[in-house]
Amino acid sequence: MIEIEGLRKSFGSKQVLRDVNLTVKRGESLVVIGGSGTGKSVLLKCILGLVTPDAGEIRLEGQPVTEATREDFLARFGMLFQGAALFDSLSVWQNVAFRLLRGPAKRPKAEARAIAIDKLKRVGLGPEVADLFPAELSGGMQKRVGLARAIAADPQVIFFDEPTTGLDPIMAGVINDLIRSIVSEMGATAITITHDMSSVRAIADSVAMLHEGVLRWQGNVAEMDTTSDPYVQQFIHGRAEGPITALR
Numbered sequence: 001m002i003e004i005e006g007l008r009k010s011f012g013s014k015q016v017l018r019d020v021n022l023t024v025k026r027g028e029s030l031v032v033i034g035g036s037g038t039g040k041s042v043l044l045k046c047i048l049g050l051v052t053p054d055a056g057e058i059r060l061e062g063q064p065v066t067e068a069t070r071e072d073f074l075a076r077f078g079m080l081f082q083g084a085a086l087f088d089s090l091s092v093w094q095n096v097a098f099r100l101l102r103g104p105a106k107r108p109k110a111e112a113r114a115i116a117i118d119k120l121k122r123v124g125l126g127p128e129v130a131d132l133f134p135a136e137l138s139g140g141m142q143k144r145v146g147l148a149r150a151i152a153a154d155p156q157v158i159f160f161d162e163p164t165t166g167l168d169p170i171m172a173g174v175i176n177d178l179i180r181s182i183v184s185e186m187g188a189t190a191i192t193i194t195h196d197m198s199s200v201r202a203i204a205d206s207v208a209m210l211h212e213g214v215l216r217w218q219g220n221v222a223e224m225d226t227t228s229d230p231y232v233q234q235f236i237h238g239r240a241e242g243p244i245t246a247l248r
Ligand SMILES: Nc1ncnc2c1ncn2[C@@H]1O[C@H](COP(=O)(O)OP(=O)(O)OP(=O)(O)O)[C@@H](O)[C@H]1O
Pocket: 011, 016, 034, 035, 036, 037, 038, 039, 040, 041, 042, 043, 195
């Protein structure tokens, strides 16, 4: 279980997160939605320790994540970055096995390679891809490799940052379905940030909407369609008119 309590973060006079409170149960898939610039990435970066919050606490299984425990926390999760963010100079299998080749989860090279090939198979890629380099792959294949890397160390928690950015709608659907099935079979807790509604419907058990620095609405994915919250309704239907003001 991940708990976030009273999280605040400002940059200068700009309050990005004002008071974020969030609980994600073990095995639950939560999707955080919200318009551009609402602080979704800042929230993720606070959880990862890439940005230091001004106030608030983040707990994993009841234990506060602090500087001292962050490494242990990070060892228990996987991350699929926006745009896959593969290392160009490493082969596909070395990208997938990145955390198995160094650090606390280090394995012998042959074992790491075997795990990488197994994870590639899980995301629909054959062993012939293992020795290619990222530049030789299509965008959809790169996402699959990024997904294989995220699950390589069998994480308890997986973060997905805009998992469908840059993909055509069909490939986005394939990646969404793959994420859903992998998260379910691993029993992992998943947190996804996105503004792609097709991802929300495919991946989410529950949905939280970030707006003006707070989680303005939270519920399960079925409730999202029936809520009378005008902010949620405007967002899910992509309407220009409504309480959310956009720059035009
Ligand atoms: N390091 C930083 N220094 C100053 N301001 C920042 C920093 N990081 C983020 N911000 C500001 O915080 C706000 C929220 O940014 P964030 O990237 O979290 O938005 P987002 O919801 O992820 O948007 P998008 O969907 O467009 O990626 C923005 O106004 C941004 O300019």
